[in-house]
Amino acid sequence: MKFNSLLLSIMLASGAVSAAPASSDWVKSAADAVEREVIDLRHHIHQHPELGNQEVKTAALVAEHLRELGIQVRTGVAKTGVIGVLEGGRPGPTIALRADMDALPVEEQTGLPFASKARGTYLGKEVPVMHACGHDAHTAMLLGAAKVLAANKDRIAGTVVFLFQPAEEGAADIDFFDQTQIYGARHMIKDGALDQPKVEAIFGIHVMAQMPSGEVRYKPGAALNSADGFRVTVTGKQTHGSMPWTGADPIVASAQIVNGLQTLVSRRVDLREGMGVVSVGTIQGGSAGNIIPETVSMTGTIRSNSPGIRDSIHSHLPPLVEGIAEANATKAKVELANYAPVTMNDPALTAAMLPALEKAADGKVGQLSSPSAGSEDFSYYAQKVPGLFVFLGATPAGVEMSKAANNHSPFFAVDDATLKTGVRAHVEFVLRYPQVAEQLAAARNKS
Template identity: 35%
Template sequence: MGLGALAEKTVAELYPEMVKWRRHLHQHPELSFLEKETSSWIAEKLREFGCEIRTGVGGHGIVAVIKGGLPGPVIALRADIDALPIQDEKECEYASKTPGIMHACGHDGHTATLLAIARFYNENRDKLSGERRLIFQPAEEVTPGGAIEMVRAGALDGVDVVYGVHLWTPLPYGSASSKPGAFMSAADEFVIDIEGKGGHGGLPHNAVDSIIVGSALVQGLQSIVSRNVNPLHPAVLTIGSFQAGTTNNIIAEKCQLKGTVRSFDETTRFMIHYRLETFVRHTCDMYGAKHSYHMRVGYPPVVNDDKEAARFFAVAPTLFGETGTLEAEAITVAEDFSYYLLEKPGCFMFVGAGNPDCGAVYSHHHPKFDFDERAMKKSAALLIGMAEHYASEHAE
């Protein structure tokens, strides 16, 4: 029996352990860049399995290396390990025990999935062609993120291809999706501080009203996407916060706007940055207001390799069926898996984890977020299937 066929059977046998691992992690979440205990726990499990590991990679990251008994390619598989600053509102036995912190995005499931894959590969080294490099990455949720530091620390050195999965509750359990090319957007954040001249609400001619300036920016900035971006290149510019003023009869001297930009290609992305800064400067100058502007550049877009996306559409139907294998639409959510895809060919995939029957109906980052744990079996089988399909094509 080949590894691909063996994987589904073995992963099914490991499923009770996967649930146990996931629930332990769910009860003991840690925030981005602070995953010390999570990392130690993962390392302990990997050592129990007999894996060769590197710890402290790019922070609290871990790289497990499993070398096969047969020649072949080096294939990387990645899971993220961090949680979010959200109070867990679920009523279940495995709810977070840490006030104000929970796994509200499925990273606990990603980690449990990759642990099962580590155990599977380590127990089948003699049948393994090449090397499997398992990346347990910290700090996906907060920029600058953990992926870029793991890349800098050599996590992908010598790797031929890289794959990652996200458990995704908007998709029902039993389905999976991906797409070639741009899949997930870049996400950048900006802050605009405006300083006018305060004054009496009845004497506006003696003041520079920062609220008027801010309002002009809220309206005018929308023209960047509608009139400067090619309509065939998706982009979003949103003002999410407008803070100014204290009472009804005082002209506000200061105003602050916060917003986000989402885009799918670097040309559009940085054109928007340039136009935004230019528009802010000219608008404030026109009203006679001072300003400061700061753009925080976030993750690049997730761009799947065309050939590796085609591999997904060859492998996934064997696990999800033809009707359960879907071509995803591009989504304006960011993921720092993008940094791995800037370095190596690969594919990022969604595995359906939504199920009303087990309460998995809430969106990611919701206080009641949960997922159908059976999706972890599907994720493990998909990642192993992708790796073994690639290995069979690139055997030495």
């Protein structure tokens, strides 16, 4: 459910949402105390990355650390996921903190002393593996927060559920276009991640390049774009290149399809709702310059910051492609793969948790003016319960932000100094939420 800005203003002005949390000054010293351990954990995980649905060693490490802290542990969730449950010393709400554990099929080129040299298997092929999106940092930060919270559970009102999720980037053992199988957040939800115990709010943190280390950014409402894929196979009739009239040319049809796809956004979508992007990333076809091939295949991505625009593109793309193919005496098979909806931060929850972010980042907090172009399957959790997903800067001082290697780059590197801010943010979420839970629920019921 959505909150309008007037309601938020009334809540904040009237004190329905407390302007400042109870003192949690101890959190900073507690995070400082575990910083070295968190850094060491992150380095170890970084040096031993695993692809989606293959995070066996990472999951074992996570489970071992949680058990040592006296936290209830459930393994084998969504194949390789881990759930920890910590009951606080006082009654209160149940919230979830989420971290992803999987790496990417990227060959690391950072030159770090703990750089990955790992290899993995992606859809049957051997590939290099790297934590090129910071999931090593996410896992280490949440483990650090778990240690702080377990040592201070008497200060906690309610229950904390730690979600260590596999396959956020995709499953290395499942074809992206196989829509009969689920992985990542959807699989975690199916396996009861939000129900055992029942979670009423969820929080996540993502480290970001080209953002100063230790700084936090947030955005109410749409925070990250949706992401989906498409695969088109155009089938014609193979013939000699000197006699095209004796065949049906899938290359010409494919060229027109690529151009036609660009009209989806510019001519078929109501851009007053937001933005949309349709990009073709691969085209494969043909074996020789003098042969018109039988088939051409292409794959691409669909992105949007509006659920309505996303749905519009999904509905218009297949008939457009099929129509262009038919006009060229060919046939097109269109496959759509849903990865993640728009990640929506609950506006009221976001406003209520700003004091927690301010404390965690020592005031270095800013609001984004537009959603991140990236995507996250955290969006599925946020469809089930109110969620807040924030961004943590990972680029150290002295580095020009615009020149820092971006997430998914083989040169992407996380500044270790930012990790303790992530630990503090997780802990502050836990301390802050019980103070505002009843007011948020009451306001939500009235909306």
